Amino acid sequence: xxxxxxxxxxxxxYGMLLFVLACGLAVTLGLMNFVNLAHGAFAMxxxxxxxxxxxxxxxxxxxxxxLAFISAAVLGAVLERxxxxxxYTRSHLDQVLFSIGLVFMSVAAVDYxxxxxxxxINLPSVLEGQFDVFxxxxxxxxxxxxxxxxxxxxxxxxxxxxxxxxxxxxxAVDDPRAASGLGINxxxxxxxxxxxxxxxxxxxxxxxxxxxxxxxxxxxxxMIYFLIVVTVGGSSSITGPFxxxxxxxxxxxxxxxxxxxxxxxxxxTVMIVILIWRxxxxxxxxxxx
Amino acid sequence: MTAPDDVGFHARRHARWHWAExxxxxxxxxxxxxxxxxxxxxxxxxxxGLFAISLDLILGYAGIVSLGHAAFFGVxxxxxxxxxLHGIIDEPVLALVAAGxxxxxxxxxxxxxxxxxxxxxxxxxxxxxxLLLEALAERYSDITGGTDGLQGIELxxxxxxxxxxxxxxxxxxxxxxxTFLMFLVARRIVHSPFGLSLRAIRNNPLRAAAIGVPVNxxxxxxxxxxxxxxxxxxxxxxxxTALASLDVFSFERSADLMLVLVIxxxxxxxxxxxxxxxxxxLQEIFSTITPQYWQFWIGAVLVVIxxxxxxxxxxxxxxxxxxxxxQLGGRKAAVAVPDGDxx
Numbered sequence: 135x136x137x138x139x140x141x142x143x144x145x146x147x148y149g150m151l152l153f154v155l156a157c158g159l160a161v162t163l164g165l166m167n168f169v170n171l172a173h174g175a176f177a178m179x180x181x182x183x184x185x186x187x188x189x190x191x192x193x194x195x196x197x198x199x200x201l202a203f204i205s206a207a208v209l210g211a212v213l214e215r216x217x218x219x220x221x222y223t224r225s226h227l228d229q230v231l232f233s234i235g236l237v238f239m240s241v242a243a244v245d246y247x248x249x250x251x252x253x254x255i256n257l258p259s260v261l262e263g264q265f266d267v268f269x270x271x272x273x274x275x276x277x278x279x280x281x282x283x284x285x286x287x288x289x290x291x292x293x294x295x296x297x298x299x300x301x302x303x304x305x306a307v308d309d310p311r312a313a314s315g316l317g318i319n320x321x322x323x324x325x326x327x328x329x330x331x332x333x334x335x336x337x338x339x340x341x342x343x344x345x346x347x348x349x350x351x352x353x354x355x356x357m358i359y360f361l362i363v364v365t366v367g368g369s370s371s372i373t374g375p376f377x378x379x380x381x382x383x384x385x386x387x388x389x390x391x392x393x394x395x396x397x398x399x400x401x402x403t404v405m406i407v408i409l410i411w412r413x414x415x416x417x418x419x420x421x422x423x
Numbered sequence: 424m425t426a427p428d429d430v431g432f433h434a435r436r437h438a439r440w441h442w443a444e445x446x447x448x449x450x451x452x453x454x455x456x457x458x459x460x461x462x463x464x465x466x467x468x469x470x471x472g473l474f475a476i477s478l479d480l481i482l483g484y485a486g487i488v489s490l491g492h493a494a495f496f497g498v499x500x501x502x503x504x505x506x507x508l509h510g511i512i513d514e515p516v517l518a519l520v521a522a523g524x525x526x527x528x529x530x531x532x533x534x535x536x537x538x539x540x541x542x543x544x545x546x547x548x549x550x551x552x553x554l555l556l557e558a559l560a561e562r563y564s565d566i567t568g569g570t571d572g573l574q575g576i577e578l579x580x581x582x583x584x585x586x587x588x589x590x591x592x593x594x595x596x597x598x599x600x601x602t603f604l605m606f607l608v609a610r611r612i613v614h615s616p617f618g619l620s621l622r623a624i625r626n627n628p629l630r631a632a633a634i635g636v637p638v639n640x641x642x643x644x645x646x647x648x649x650x651x652x653x654x655x656x657x658x659x660x661x662x663x664t665a666l667a668s669l670d671v672f673s674f675e676r677s678a679d680l681m682l683v684l685v686i687x688x689x690x691x692x693x694x695x696x697x698x699x700x701x702x703x704x705l706q707e708i709f710s711t712i713t714p715q716y717w718q719f720w721i722g723a724v725l726v727v728i729x730x731x732x733x734x735x736x737x738x739x740x741x742x743x744x745x746x747x748x749x750q751l752g753g754r755k756a757a758v759a760v761p762d763g764d765x766x
Contacts, residue, residue, distance in 0.1 A: 169543060217730065224729075226542040227488050231685055232729040234678045238722025246716050354674060358554060365547050395562055402555040406536065409548055413540040 139270040141391055142384065147276035149383020150283035151345060153376050155338035155356070156363040157290065158331020160375040163364050165307040166324060168218070169226050171233040173335055173360050174353030175240035180206035180336020181348045182244060185253045195258050199340055206336020211329035218328065219321065237353045245350040252349045255340070279341055286334070291372055303327055362405050368415025377417060438614035447693065448603065455595060462591035468703045469598040470659050475683045475695025476602075476609055477652030483689030484613055485645045486625030487537065490546050490677050491553030494533075495526040495650040497671035499657025501560065502526070504573040504667035513579040515662050519601065522658035523651045530650020534643045550674070557672035572668025576661065587663075594663035601659060605652060609692055612648065621645055682725055685733060 159173040180202035187193040187201055213236075221229055257275065264273040294300040305313040306320045314320045342348065346356065359382065367378030382401065389400045408416060454465060474496060481487040502522030505511075512518040536548050560567045568574060580586040587593050612618050623631040624638050632638045661667045670676070679702070687698025705724065709717035728736060 163543075169546065217726070220730065226546070227482075228729050228733070230488065230490065230546065231681060231725055234681065235722040235725030235729065238678075238718045238725070240722075242716040242719030242722065246719070357674075358550065361547055361550075365543065398558040399555065399562060402551045402558065406548055406551045406555070409544050409551075410536055410539060413544045 136269045136271070140272075141387055143270065143272060144276060145384030145387035146380060147273075147279045147383070148345060148387055149380035150287075151279055151338060151342055152359060152363055152383055153379035154283045154286055155335055155342065156360040156379060157372065157375055158328075158333075158335045159360050160364045160367065160372070161327050161331050163361075164368070164375070165303075166222065166328075168222060169229040169233065170218075171230060171357055171361075172236035172240065172353065173332075174356050175237055176206045176210055176332040177335040177339030177342070177356075178240065178244060178348065178350070178352040179209055179339070180333075181255075181339030181343050181352070182248065182253065183336070184340035185255045185343060185348065188255050189253075195255065195261070198255070199337060202340035203333040203337040206339070207329045207333030209336075210332025211325060214325050214328045219325070222324075237357070240353055241350050248350070250350055252347050253343060254348075255343045257344065275344055279345070282341070286337075287372070287376060294372060299323075299326075358402075362401070364415075366405060366408050366415055368417045371417070374415060374417030378415075434614065434619060444693070447696075451599065451603075451696075455599070459592075462595045464703060464707070466591055466595045466598050466663050468699045469595070469602050470656055470663065471680075471683060471703065472696040472699035473598075473602040473605060473659065474653060474656035474680060475687065475699055476606060476692060477649045477656060477695075478680050478684050479689050479692060479695045480609060480613070480649040480652065481646055482684065483691070483694065484618060484621045484625060485642055487642065487646065488542050488545055489537075489549040490674070490681075491549035491551070492649075492653055492680055493672050493674070493676040494549070494553040494556050495530055495653035496657035496660070496676065497553075497556055497560070498526040498529050499523060499654030500661045500667045500671040501567060501573070501657075502654065503658035503661040504576055505566070507576050507578055507662070508573055514583070515578055515581050515597075519655055519658045519662065522661075523655040526654020526657065527647050527651035530653075531643065531647040534646035534650075537646060538639055538642045550677075553672055553674065553677060557669060560669055560672060567669070568667075570669055572666060573661075574666070576665045576667070578662055578665065587665075591663065598659050598663060601655065605655060606692065606696075609652070613692065617641070617644075679721075682721065685725070685728055688733070 155177050156173070158176070159170060162168045162170045162173070183205040184195075184198040184202040188195055188198045193201075217232070221232055261275045261278060264271045266272070294303070302313070302318050302323050305316070306318055306323045310320050339348065339352070346352075362382055363375050363379045366382070367375035385404070386401060389396065389398075393400070451469075455462075458465065474492075477495070478489065478492050481489060499522040502525040503518050506518045506521060507513070507515075512521055533548075533552055536552075537545055540548070561569060564570075578587050581593065581597055585593050585597070613621075620631065620636045620641055623634070623636055624641060628638050657671060660671065683698040683702045684695055685698070686701050687694030687696065705721065706717060709720040713720070
């Protein structure tokens with residue numbers, strides 16, 4: 135029984151992490167309808183910035199995390215202004231090709247700079263080990279992930295639903311023409327959202343070094359996971375991707391624990407079945423956009 | 424001239440063999456005698472070209488975007504490998520057809536999943552199927568050999584008379600012959616009324632359905648055919664390298680294939696072949712400059728192509744040949760302009 139609960143806990147932590155990694159993609163892919171396969175590259179950038187700052191420059195871990203966010207966001211903003219924005223109106227094929235190209239470049243570039251081995255970030259001793267709550271092993275690091283990601287999720291929901299920027303974003307996504315007619319600077323809103331999503335991915339990348347493993351092939355290895363979160367979760371709200379990432383996280387951890395040999399098999403099958411059953415995602419809108 | 428006559432006239436004129444096409448194939452055959460020491464890489468190019476034709480059939484003609492075409496390549500590769508390893512079908516040509524048919528069956532079954540939904544769903548489903556097969560191949564490592572791959576494949580002589588030699592000479596001519604035959608069939612398919620209806624579907628599925636084209640059945644058919652082509656390419660891979668490993672299913676293989684087709688241009692069949700030549704040359708050049716990091720430059724090429732715009736790029740590339748033809752022939756240039764990219 136306790137093993138089940140521990141697995142559930144790990145699964146939730148994993149799922150929350152996936153959500154922070156993928157929710158930027160939920161906006162670009164789900165709302166702006168841009169197939170960005172290179173989302174993982176921003177996560178990797180954030181992770182590596184954090185690793186370099188903490189391991190080589192001796193920064194404390196909790197100071198490295200915001201820097202991971204900022205660096206990935208800046209990278210995202212620069213690339214959005216230089217490259218991405220020209221492709222918003224192109225075909226999906228062009229977007230796929232472009233982002234695959236970016237993935238290849240990022241993989242080789244990181245490999246060139248840091249080498250191809252897995253990177254670990256030195257953690258403060260507070261975060262190591264685990265403690266027991268009624269016999270259930272709770273990892274400190276995973277607990278921190280749940281706290282950080284839970285706060286972020288609540289914050290995102292608040293921003294989207296309550297602030298002026300949130301309503302602008304929703305308007306820009308629903309109907310860009312009408313929104314710009316109302317005086318909303320649509321490209322600016324998109325650029326800001328894109329950068330913010332990349333920043334979140336960067337933060338997720340820094341957090342995931344301990345859990346998922348960080349190496350130059352990160353964008354390729356986890357690309358499918360991000361895509362699953364977004365396509366299964368749908369794009370109508372932030373709750374869809376959130377629930378989808380929790381499901382995916384729990385299923386993946388449980389799959390690896392109980393049927394270690396069938397792990398990835400289960401996830402891909404479930405994804406294909408869901409996509410066939412509901413092409414717009416489990417929690418998505420029913421009408422095709 | 425009435426409209427139907429007009430359409431038929433143009434379709435027939437496009438279907439005629441152009442002299443440039445004949446020159447292309449003579450050059451392909453001639454390269455074997457010009458570079459007798461480079462059989463291995465030329466075999467690789469021919470094989471990749473066949474694989475790219477397969478993607479061109481569904482992407483360039485039917486407009487189905489696929490990120491998991493390596494699935495069929497892999498099935499063909501393992502099919503041919505297992506048939507040869509266990510001595511079920513010894514004769515390479517028969518094994519080639521059998522492996523292709525295996526991939527075609529898979530293509531037929533999965534086509535019903537792929538034709539549903541929009542671009543994004545298709546991307547995900549095709550990618551998912553390829554990953555699924557990779558996971559399966561890894562799971563049943565007692566059959567597939569796991570990460571080591573199938574080893575010790577020994578091939579019988581082709582048609583009982585041509586033995587595979589260690590320089591890859593037989594392999595090259597074999598691959599070229601197979602590719603040429605498959606190309607002829609593909610050429611016949613795309614210029615038939617069936618092929619024209621596919622183009623109608625690509626341009627506007629709704630209108631195609633309105634004029635009586637059975638859209639879904641056509642898509643299932645071409646997807647199955649393309650899977651057969653990819654399976655044959657995979658089987659060629661196993662037969663000419665005597666090796667089949669897990670990376671036949673890898674995402675990079677599907678992604679590289681996209682790049683090949685993008686370089687060459689989609690929707691006129693030669694795109695895949697030309698793209699394969701250019702892609703392998705680029706790869707060779709990049710890997711001599713930076714052995715470990717050539718992928719960076721391949722990625723950069725991809726980004727530049729998309730940023731410049733595929734249609735514009737092809738206009739630039741074809742500008743010189745078109746000029747030469749206009750000057751020499753004194754008529755309107757007719758070097759294959761990929762109509763898939765026409766604005």
